[in-house]
Amino acid sequence: AGPSLPLLLLILLPPTMAAADLEMEVNPTGQNAETGRPQLQPSRTKPSLLNALPLKGESKQHLLIKAGKSQPDRKTRHLPDSGIPVSWSDLELEVATEGEKSFKILKGVSGIARPGRVLAMMGPSGAGKTTLVECLAHRARPTAGKVSFNGRPWRESMSRRLAYCHQLDLFRSNLTVKEHLLINARLRMDSRATVEEIEERVEETIVRLGLTKCADTLIGAPGMGGISGGERKRLSIASEILNKPSIIFLDEPTSGLDSFMAANIMSMLKNISKGYSQDSPLVTIIAIIHQPSSELFRELEDLTMLADGKVAYSGEAKHLVEYSNSIDFKVPTFTNPAEFFMNLISINPEAMEESKATVEKVVARWKQSKDYDQLKVMVDEAQDSKRSQNIEPEIQQELSSAMQLKTLLWREVLDRRRNKLMAAALILRTIVFYLFLGSLFYQLGSDSDQKAVQSISGAIFFIMINQAFTYVIPTVQTFPREIAVFKREYSAGIYRMAPYYLSKCIANLPLDLIIGAMFTPIVFFMIDFSDDPNVFGGFVGILALLTLMATALGYWVSCMAPNDQIALQMGIVFVVIPIIPSGFIINLDEVPPWYVWLKESSPFTWGFRLLMTNQWANYGDIACSDDDKEENLCTDTQRQFDNGEEVLRFFGIDKDTDARNGIIVLCCLILAYHSFAIISLFLKTKATAGHLSK
DSSP: TTTTTHHHHHHHHHHHHHHGGGGGEEHHHHHTTOOOOEEEEEOSSSSHHHHHSSSOOOOHHHHHTTTTTOOOGGGGOTTTTTTOOOEEEEEEEEEEEEETTTEEEEEEEEEEEEETTTEEEOTTTEEEEEEEHHHTTTSSOSSSSEEEEEEBBOOOOGGGGGGEEEEEOOOTSSSSSHHHHHHHHHHOOTTTTHHHHHHHHHHHHHHHHHHHHTTTBBBTTTTTBOOOHHHHHHHHHHHHSSOOSSEEEEESTTTTTOOOHHHHHHHHHHHHHHHHHSSSSOOEEEEESSSSOOHHHHHHHHHHHOOOEEEEEEEEGHHHHHHHHHTTOOOOOOOOOHEEEEEEEETOOOGHHHHHHHHHHHHHHHTSSHHHHHHHHHHHHHHHHTSSSOOOOOOOOOOHHHHHHHHHHHHHHHHHHHHHHHHHHHHHHHHHHHHHHHHHHHGGGOOOOHHHHHHHHHHHHHHHHHHHHHHHHTTTTTTHHHHHHHHHHHTTTTHHHHHHHHHHHHHHHHHHHHHHHHHHHHHHHTTTOOOOOOHHHHHHHHHHHEEEEEEEHHHHHHOOSSHHHHHHHHHHHHHHHHHHGGGSSSSSGGGGGGGHHHHHOOOOHHHHHHHHHHTTTTTOOOOOHHHHTTTSSSSOOOOOBBBBBHHHTTTTTOOHHHHHHHHHHHHHHHHHHHHHHHHHHHHHHHHHHHHHHH
């Protein structure tokens, strides 16, 4: 009677009742403890009753979907050989040290990571965990040994199926979690993916990684608000699985988290290893774990213990206690097995010889064990290309440079729109300086006497200096502050270098030019340079050209400098030295021959020539005022400057050629600085790649 009761209820209940309401099962005891009668209890696993029902017309899977379960138990969804196993045998990595000596980090390491399971790499500091993972991820080259992916060696197409999550979480702090994932999805996914598909993938990833509550929260920075440490770890993983990689490497994904959050991360990784969807293959996951808690250890599946560059244990984590006991190293009761074993294979500085002997003994006993023999058989089978399936990645069409630029530009605009303090500081600084300069040289341009020549020329010079420092100094810190994020994204092949660089330049351009166009009239009309609208237009245009030059120079210095402190010092040097021979502090005709190259290559020399030509070329007669006569600057018959052309000649400026040449030279310098910046950025990333491959 018991088993037939659920079926009877299914027939009698109204069709409007949700299928989930029917998911009940008979108490395993079959009786109520008090009445002795059969009783029904809500099922802890809802599909159990639905799987047992003799369904007609509708499949069990269809009814599961109606009951709120979009997919059946994942354990039955995949073929045993689905996914890409990673195997390695006799890996060695030797690095050169000072002098002619060399040091081995890896010493004949073998192992296997299977699809659908998480392999944890553990060991004391210096054991070679990170080096091994970098070799497996093709980020470092072993000096000996073999690494196979599904029985085949590394090929370039594998890079599209591999993801690497770094230990340090790096994000743009002014983006929300969802915005970050949308931008990454657009850059990582197939270019043929529609907006709806991208949004669906992002929403699916947010739900899978448990980021729903913080989806619209700014990421922020550690110690400065934003999402929590656990959410940052999950976001880092979410960013890497947007394009559904077949192999995921993680460098200490649980570091810095409490035991509960660390166990939660590991549980989530186990879930991902079972596949991204009902029909997707299993995923191979390799994670470096540092100092696992008891809660985290219970979540581990496969485990490889490294000691001094050698394997001390490799197998299922739940068998570690049994194995350790079998080699005469008994794990005490109520002790974390992972912590016990790691202490066993660690080198104690206070008992160096004794601890080294213990490590050698543990490694030797591993090579004598049956588990070691079984591992060798598994590795040999995994590296046999005849037994492996030929799994080639789907051809993914990369995003065009134009679409990459559009996406990256969107990211930059979002970042700057939320960084209102920086824009406000730039506006306030410009207003204060122009008001001060305008009040200091107030209406001197209208005097038209001999003394006004020095004042007006000095005002022009300091306006040029302001343009240089206002835009060079803040710009030099752009790339050093973001170089870590750029290197990580660029090395992962998310985007090309040119779209990234152009997005930075274009995003800053409107604000820089608008501020100049809005506030330049303040200083121009306060000083009263001229009533001629052509002079005003030329003044604004030349300052805009100097702004473009200053930002280009700042980007070049920024790409060369290793950090923001050095970038700031370099920026000052690249501004101050070229300004000195620009024509005001020292006359252009008086510059020594050995510094002519500096004078002619200085952007400030040509900027000063342009501004001076714009001001004085059509200035007209310069009077000899009574004040000038009292100070013996001129007489009625003899003047130092009769007109603006003589002012230009005094400063060594040729009005006929310097104006035209100045525009050409500044435009060429702008292009040259941007070119040098991209080359410097490329060399910096190449140096990083070279370091990884050594």
